[in-house]
Ligand SMILES: Nc1ncnc2c1ncn2[C@@H]1O[C@H](COP(=O)(O)OP(=O)(O)OP(=O)(O)O)[C@@H](O)[C@H]1O
């Protein structure tokens with residue numbers, strides 16, 4: 001059961017980020033303001049090199065902004081030592097990347113359970129939590145399979161389950177479907193949306209794939225360092 005928070009799950013305020021010095025300086029993000037809300041899937045579009053991964057890495061506390069504020073659940077994250085950042089990443093943020101990176105000699109269930117094992121959750125409770133998520137993904141019968149017996153789409157859904165099993169406040173998904181065919185891409189994002197609505201997780205998902213728009217609650221487009229709702233978008237800001 002999630003207790004509704006009065007704050008956005010994550011927020012960027014006036015975030016700037018660039019690379020290089022002097023005349024080689026390249027500004028990537030200009031004064032980015034962004035709010036991610038509980039149980040909402042936000043799709044982040046933009047051309048290659050526009051800074052989508054840079055935004056996701058800042059939100060996931062994997063990279064630091066040059067200026068501006070990052071908030072998680074109303075707490076401003078500023079100048080925290082790496083150990084504290086690692087704890088926040090582990091306890092409050094889930095990640096999905098382009099490839100599932102599952103551990104080969106472990107079953108789907110064991111792969112998904114790993115973050116709970118690291119947190120010290122008891123085996124019975126952990127297995128129950130994993131099976132609940134697998135059932136939601138219609139993958140219950142695959143729990144005992146190792147990754148090499150799963151399709152690409154099934155593997156990416158196992159990675160989704162692994163990212164969400166700890167019930168993170170925020171899920172950061174960087175092109176999670178770029179290696180999947182169209183049908184599997186849509187199925188995977190639909191599963192992510194269902195789970196985020198159910199668990200109250202705020203999701204930000206970067207993609208180049210227009211077909212995923214139907215599964216977004218909010219669509220944002222990144223261009224020339226600025227964020228906007230795209231003109232062609234039919235998803236309104238419902239939250
Ligand atoms: N560590 C770095 N040092 C210098 N420049 C960088 C670094 N990381 C990213 N960049 C530059 O920042 C810009 C934005 O990169 P980013 O990876 O965020 O784009 P993206 O929108 O995710 O692109 P793609 O769709 O190809 O994944 C690019 O011009 C990239 O070359």
Ligand SMILES: [Mg+2]
Pocket residue numbers: 052053054174206
């Ligand atoms: Mg990227």
